[in-house]
Amino acid sequence: MALRSGGVRITLAMFGLLLVIAMILGVIRTQMRQRDARFAEQENRLVKEIFHDVLHGTLDSTEATSDNSDKQSRITKQLRMTAKSPYLVSHSSNLWNVSLFPSPLSALSVGASNTWPNLYQIHGVSLSKTVQRSDRVRPIASVYGPIDVTFVVMAIAPLIVIGLTFNASSRDRESALQNLIVAQTPSLGKLMAVRCFVRAALVIGLVACVVNGSLLIAFASQFDLNVIGNLAIWNSVAMLYLLIWAALSLFVNSFAKTSTANGAALLLLWLILVLLIPRFVSNAVQDAVPTLPENELVEREKRSFDRATRNIDRVLQQFQSEHPEIELRLDDEQQMTLARYLLAHSAAGKEAAENVSAHYSAQSLRAKYLSFCDWVSPAISFRNQSDQCSGNSERSFIAFSARAGDVQAQVLEVFLQPSITNQECNMETIAALPGFQESGIPRSPSFLNSVTSIASMLVWLTILVSLGTWRFRAKSSSIERTQLPKSGGGENA
Amino acid sequence: MLEAKQLTKRYGERLALDALDLQIAPGEVYCLVGANGAGKTTTISLFLNFISPTSGAAFVNDICIAEQPALAKRHLAYIPETVSLYGQLSGVENLDYFSTLAGHRLSKDDKLSLLERAGLHGRDANRRASEYSKGMRQKVGIAIALAKNASAILMDEPTSGLDPQASNELSLLVKQLGTQQTTVLMATHDLYRAKEVASHIGIMRQGRLVETVKPGDVSHAELEMIALRSMQLQ
Incomplete structure (x- = not known):
């Protein structure tokens, strides 16, 4: 019946359009990130090919490929200049890439990908590139900001559900229809619950069609069991979340106020549950677990480098005591200058790694605390699950960053010693540069967290529906307080 | 069958219905007449469980309406004054x-x-x-x-605002319902229609059923006199 109203149809159409736009942006963002990841893998292959050629003495036969010609020619040029000085290679910026291939469900939620990169370009000398996480420009992200499908479903869809259900019961009362309805139906509460849920189902159906349809069109070839499972969880939590809003509407309607009062109450609840509580919870968790801003981390590494440079003699002594097998030619000024520079970087890098590790731990703790707040607002539950299903949760990126740090440390091991001693690198070691293995990176919601979120949503839903239907049941047996107009023209009056 | 036993409704100090005892057999058409505020609509609302009785009980086919509202509703139909x-x-x-x-x-x-x-x-x-x-x-x-x-139909001033032809059609329908063993309880101000269709007419005053008249026993004029007398006594 609600669909017969022109206003409802226009509102649903506009909401559908917004969803489609958010989905298109999500698909573009995901495809760009997937392209970045593929490009990074291609670069790694190229570097390996170059080393392979050096190892087998067939460097000249390496041909530049179109996309990577600049990088290839730069490395090739350096190796040609002095093939026995691999520190030149180590000076090449962005030598080695570690990238996290985005899940096709990334289109659903920006999540922590807005602040954490899915690509680390590892430097052969220091950890600074791992610390400077925000240096990679993401132009699309700067344009659309936090607007993603999850935001549209979390913030806008409840408004549509509210618009469709706020007067589910009050309109009948205001149109003098309620007494005829109460005379017909054995359970007014059940009728109103069905009415609210059927109207919410319009929104749920629209969300499901647009989201699942778009993902199938754009990423069907990348679907596997894991992706399908995550998508099923996403659909379930989205449905539960919107049903909660229908149940809230049912509950508010059971108070037998005017449509205007119902609408105002529901908008206030929306403001509290969608905007205020998540913001408050986020601020509270940030206050409880403070983390250093990224620029402070970078500053600290610079300070560590300065400190190491000032105390370079002590650093050098320490290095010599730790690596007695390495012979440093103390009379070779050029080599010693280089060694001091690299050791200063290395010392700073170790300190930076500790800072970054502490930073990750704090972020991880913060994410854990936030997951406990699922019960406070269904919006938090939904956002949390959505981020996790899309593979853009903070815990995914924290695990990825830690893994990238491991790869960085291994790359340093390969380059540092031969660079300091100005010796030829062991090409076999270089050819076996450590790659990044995605296995073990959490890309799905954690079982416990999913259970908590879904349980919290079910509790919200059950309580609201029970209270709403109970109040209606109590009222339908006695509707004297609703002050039925004795006469009136109904909707057609 | 519709039945009220000592059915009472009180709104604060005001007594809207005072210990109503009523029995309407299947196929009977019972019209409640009386001035505004006499308790006609309150009676119908109590039978429909729109409001709860202060004391007493209303029954349809021996089902207590207040205790089993969902079951009782299956036996009741309702036509409001303005649909x-x-x-x-x-x-x-x-x-x-x-x-x-x-x-x-x-x-x-x-x-x-x-x-x-x-x-x-x-x-x-x-x-x-x-x-x-x-x-x-x-x-x-x-x-x-x-x-x-339903086995019983409750009508709250159903002819109010209807043109004569529509009122006549309704009267015919009510008579027809009576012949089909449907119990009808109708609150009305229209004495003419009441006499035409009812098997009994109950006159209400200040929440009490003060008199019951069989339409066949009185003329239109007598019925009007009785009703007016009841209203003037208020």
């Missing part, structure tokens, strides 16, 4: 909606036949209810009540 409908739906669709609420699935032919029986003919049944006159909406309301196939 309000969903304006964006047609008469047929409104009938379909309300009969579905009551748990009855009707075929298209059944719906048209019920509307026809209630006096809404042909194309009118398929027009949007927002275009209906009060009389047409009342007819849809009657069709909704008939669709329920």
